[in-house]
Amino acid sequence: MLDWTTILKYLVAASVVVATSIWFVNSVIIESKRDLHTISLNAQSNVESVRKEHETAIYRNLLVPTSFPLTTGLNLSIGYRLRNGNFSDLWSAIMANGGSTILQFHDEETALVKINSIAKQITERVSSLEAQKVGIATFIGSSTGFSVGVAGLMLSLESCIPWFLHSIPREDLGIDVLFINDWKSTKYLNGSEKWYKMVVVCDWSDHRSGNCSENIISIKEFIGQLNDCSNFEYDPKDSSDDAKVLTYVLNPFGGSTSFTQMCLVSSVSSFIKSFPLGHSLDENDHLTISTSSHWNHSLSVQSWTKVLSTLLHGGSVSFIKEPRSLNDLPRKTTLLAISGDSKFLDHVLTQSKGIRTSLSKALFSEGVFNKIGQISNQIDKLRCIYVLNDLKEVARVTDFSSPIPELKNPSITRYSTSDLTLLRSLFGSRIVMEVYSPFTIMGPLSHTNYYDYRVLPSTVDDLVTCYGSFTTSLEAKLVDTKENPKLFAKDRQGMLVIRGFTIGKPVDEKDLSHALELVKKFNGGEGWMPLLGVFGLFGNDGCFYEYK
């Protein structure tokens, strides 16, 4: 029999061992395994030391300090000078290494060489028609739609503007050649085919009906026999090509936005820079893009940044429909871009592996990356998920002419930081929240840090969404508005105003004058563009938080 003193000794010894172990786990193991120190998480932006009255200071990405220029392009050389580059620079570099790259479009695999061949033959044919504008009303996530998109961007340097359309136009936009999805779509032309020199149906089969107009032809007829071509050469004559128009994009609210080559290369460059050291894009990366139908048209602008960046590094790309289970994701996926309204993510959130998930979540919330809670080895290679979110007021931001609204009670749903932590543990992957103004800015406005796994108090999550710091091509500030007297710039709250190199401008003269009038109200001449109705705040961690 043990006496009381011995039992007490054992109890004290056990308590000391437990306490030491807890201290060791908390203070030594977790501290040393953290991806990013709390100090870094609390300072995610460069903040100017001066601000104007009724405005916050200017916030920038940590990679572009205040006195340094924002990211403006690819920094390519032409002789001893630097130039920003353009789509052709990107595509020629992609084709130089992309001989064996395969792209997947739903269930169909297409070699990059074939896409290049189709695109080049379309380009030649369009040029022979002396077309000034081509309309692209095809879905960019299909093999032919993607090829037509690439052809359009190739044409952008040859004085022909590609115009991405969400549907067959109801008015004459001065387009010479129109690309449409399939033969079924021809019925929506409704006599408008006479506006075009040619209407090209992106369907390789010839299901032409007898009463089809003669200028409606299949893509097969349009480009003739396909000859494989694995190279794309571009010889820049000067450094001014970046100022040329890359594309017009018709938005669902009636207007169109024009983006320059500079927008594309700046966006690509910012995306490449967003990867931390040791996690850069490389030839093993496979980007899978899966968005809800709501994003189908936005993809014609927003997919290029990630797709071209991945291909540029020798990686490959898949476009898939919204997956119903993890088995629908290509096994080689390392980067997944998925829309924030995806049912798939909601479905995954219901999966849980009990104690493994619990341990994984606890570690993530401490800042330690782990794959303990991963629910399937199907996604073993997955390293980052990009959750694509729209701004709350896309229509108003795109329109420019609406009045500034009052901030109402939370009216949109976004994933909370707690949900994101659960998703991280279930996928065993990092998650980056991105926010887009899909028809006015190429690429995201801002995104959370690759290593930011913080869980915010639920009261904060209920009111705002954290979107991290701005991309390296943009800088931002918040301004006071008389419509929202409770949001004070001195408290780092207000309406978002941005400046940078990925912003498009309205095509229509009337829309442009509305935009210019609006810009004048906010220090016109300094290039600031207000995002009407986008209210948010800057946290003392330098992150942008949008009011829900």
Add this chain to the structure above:
Amino acid sequence: MSFIKNFLTGGVKTSEDPTGLTQDGNGNNNGSSKPSDPIVEGKFFPRTLYKFNGHDDEKIFIAVKGKVYDCSLGRQFYGPSGPYSNFAGHDASRGLATNSFDLETLRHWDQPIDSLDDLNEQQLGALDGWVSHFEKKYPCVGSLSAEPGVN
């Protein structure tokens, strides 16, 4: 203890509120100003400029030709024990124009602002060079004007 507890209960560690939207937040949204908060661009008098000398206040402001620049990033030059520390919190126009770091080139806060009328063309040219240097390198935080009844 928190990690073990979270692991056992399925909870997560909640970080501090960076927005200040909650009562326990430290987002500084109560209107009080921290020393690191951005300064509002505005009008300075020699008296109000003086305290931004890197010593009385961490920030270093220097006036050149009527404009005030935040030179805090150039602390190694303009901060305490730097070679140009005399300029901090002052109108440095005459010193820069004449390439002199002497105290005589500076006016005290209660003296009239230097009109620079007696500078020759070469000195004015040198001063303009310094102005463009400051404009490129440091943010302009306001302008310097005479305080009624003082300067």
